[in-house]
Amino acid sequence: MSKWMVYAKKADFKAIAARYGIDQVIARIIRNRDVCTNEEIDMYLGGDISSMHDAHLLKDADKAADIIIDKINHRKHIRIVGDYDIDGVCSVTILLKGLKKAGADVDYTVPDRIADGYGINENIINHAIEDGIDTIVTCDNGIAAIPQINYAKDNNMTVIVTDHHDIPFKEENGEKVFLESDADAIVNPKQKECKYPFKMLCGATVAYKLIEIIYERLNLNPEDLNEYRQLAAIATIGDVVDLEDENRVLVKFGLSTLKNTKNTGIRALVDACQIDIASLSSYHIGFVIGPCLNAGGRLETARHAVSLLLEENPGEARAKAEKLRSLNEERKDMTEKEAAKAIDMVENTELINDNVLVVYLPECHESVAGIIAGRVKEYFYRPTFVITDAAEGAKGSGRSIEGYNMFEEITRCGYLLNKFGGHPMAAGISLDKENIDEFRWQLNHNQKLTKEQLTPVTWIDVPMPLGYAGFPLIEQLKLLEPFGKGNEKPVFADKNLRVRQASIIGKNRNVLKMVLEDANAYSYDAIMFRADSMNVPKREQNISIVYYPSINEFNGKKTIQFVVTEWK
Template identity: 45%
Template sequence: MAKWLMYSKRADFTAMGKKYQIDPVVARILVNRDLTEDAAITAFLHPSEKDLGDGKALKDMDVAVALLQKAIKEKKKIRIIGDYDIDGIQATYILHQGLLRLGAIVDYAIPDRIEDGYGVNIRLMEKCVADGIGLVITCDNGIAAADAIAYAKEAGIEVIVTDHHEVPYEMVEGKKVYHLPPADAVVDPKREDCMYPCKKLCGAVVAWKVIWVLYEAAGIARQEAMRFMENAAFATIGDVMELVEENRTIVALGIDRLRHTKNLGMQTLIARCDLAPEDISAYHVGFVLGPCLNASGRLDSATKALELLEAEDIESAAGLAETLRQLNEERKVMTEQGVAQAIAQIEQAADADAPVLVIYLPQVHESVAGIIAGRIRERYERPTFILVDAADGNGAKGSGRSVEGFSMYDEMCKCKELFSKFGGHPMAAGLSLPVENIDAFRTAINANTQMTKEEMQTLIHIDVPMPFSYISEELIGQLERLEPFGNGNPKPVFAQKNVCILRKMPIGKQKQFLRLTLQGEDGSRMEGLYFGERTVLEEIEGERGCITITYYPQINDFRGRRSLQIVISNVC
């Protein structure tokens, strides 16, 4: 059961409202997000390109740019090695298109999820040697690929790593000793010696910074580099980066560009998903468009997603967009089946109350392990690892999804001897290990953690207790200025207690949701939608049962008729 908490931060919200020409409720939300300084509030309410960081501040950027300039001038063959998820796909696209614009001889290779696993490996580097590649540039991977990079260097290949993942380390006398790969340049904001102000960039943004600096050095207009902002924004959302500081600026500006995209493949995918371009939001990127790109790398080849982004005729774009849409539908079915198996295993397990869940589902396709881990994490409010049999028959592979306060990468480092390979972020990780080590891993990860189940409990932070009578179209319009919402910038949460249910009406294809007519304490009425478990509301006795709710207001525009309604997120 989640714990509800009310923000209690103080400020003169009325004065702030007058100063910034916003409703006091919006001012209160800004303070709840620790936005109190004038510069920070102005940047938040008015995102601008001037708030984007200078890529030259990234450590080794100068070295990487010089190497690329030299390779282009000398006509060396350049190969981009990306990744098969949204971030890796968009990063590869940015580098490929950017380097082609500069006249480079360049191609790309995306690791196969089954054959290669995540990131650079020696097989991929052997292929580079065979193909006469002179320079390899990675994106969204490479920081932990020391062996493969050492192999390439010994073969005479120059290597540039662009990544955003944690730098591998070991504990020596109680201190972290970091190990960078032996590349010619390592551009990663997570480097301890990197002074770039925003450490939370995704891989595609790091790649974009490289192209941006290269364009500047070549005298190419800034606006040409800006064309990749929509890709950088797409990847930032898709990789669930925190939408704070520069990331929020990138997404706010990038979403607007995406609504007017000139990319034929993206235009076609938007149409295939039945979306109106002008209405696209971070939600649509994260839950509609993004999963289609991801599905290509999960169930087929991520090169299909690259081919869609680089499509030059409507016929090929339409075929690729439909293929990705169908792959995503297949992925949804596989995910639902895997989630059901995971729940059944947890409910029957002797250690079902363990702080960290380690679930072994040998028959589940490895490509959906991460999605299942995320769903189970949400349901049980605990860090979750989903392990499956590797498709190549070489042990088990899996993905983890975490909760706030539990650094998945740090905790895994405490038992790294059990893994064949691992890496990731505080909130997500990937791993490979022998099947016989699974039980030992489950024991170790739970023995090492200092967090209890109670400490891992989901916290619902209520921004404002607000009666229905305060909701208006004007307020909703002002709340939209706080978008895009996502990790690090959650949608505001409003609450009202003693809400009476006057009417319930099942809706949805399976009648699994509810439309409600509600009445607040002050007698004001409001239509509401509830997409959670129907049983939660059905347990309330009688039509006039009273509940306490959290919600978000919106405008229902149906056939030209506009009305106010709320979407209920939590009930007690």
């Protein structure tokens, strides 16, 4: 069970509410998201595309644009090297469409998850040499591919890196020494010398920024940029980067314009998933559309997803969308079975004593290792790696918790790994099988996680009586959308509520329906999804709840319903 904590961040909520014409509850939530200054609040509540930061501030972005335009003018063959996930797929599509509009002789490749692993490698470079490629442009990868890029340079290739992952480093005398390849230009806001004011872009947005500069230089039709922004918005949600600053602006733009998208593939995938495109939300992209775009790269090839996003024929797009939807259904079945196996393994072996979990599932398809690591991490609330057998040795994916920088921790064990990369909350590794036990031992030996850090915390935005949540406030909560990492859905709490009715309902018997009564004898309808039938409050019992107020519409009648996430 989580520990409940209430935010205690200070501000003049009355003044903020008066300035922006909002309820003080809304003002408090905004402050809880560390949006403090008037400029930040202006961007949070009213930011639009014009609020996005200047692409020219990205280190090497102008240099990369100059190189690419020169290559276009001299008819040099350019190859884009992407990644196999949603961010990589969207990045490739943005660069390919943008560079073709700019007149480039350009094609693309994406690594095979099993044969190639993550990012650019010597095999991809050798194919490029054979094909007479002059210039490689990476997207959503490349920052850590130092020997690979140096190999390309040794073979007289021009290399431009666009990426958003953490800069690799080594430790010397307790100091971080950041590493860098010999690429001709490196566009990544996380570079120490980069003056870009926001560091948490996804790979597709970095690619978009580069295309934006090229469009500006060549005076191309700026209307095209809307489609690229929509793709960057999809990648921002799908890659789970923080929905702060311009990421939030970009996602708001994407969600508001996708209903009119010119991308035939996106329309076909929305239809295949039986979603009304007019009501497309960040939830649909994160949990329905995104997994389908990822499914191709997980089980077959990411080319399926890129091909869909490039497709202009509606009939062909429908067939490609259905293929991805079907692959995702297969992926879901696979995930459920292996996740159950992983949880059982931890619960019934010595792994249960570890603070950092390393679960070896040799027969698991390596493409779902990251999803399973996320499931295990949520279940036990511990940093988790899931490692599977690969064509050569073993591969793994990790998912972390707050307070444990996964990328830094695996860097300390880098001598045990053949390849690794990532960021504080997630990582990918490859290693020899005989090193798995030592890797597990080293991670647990090095970790300094406290009992407090290993206890999940539910942060409550506002302790608020149910009676305060009327229709006007619920309507204002929409100002805070879209929700996601870095801009989480608000959390409210109330206490001393008397349970008047409580019953388990639903086809799967996992929905708790309640009628709660406050001290003033007012009654409220409440519902809890994914409920445990063994944990139902007793009638007339007093409970405290964590909740979110919603509007339930049935037969044309609107009522307020409180969605409970936890009760004590």
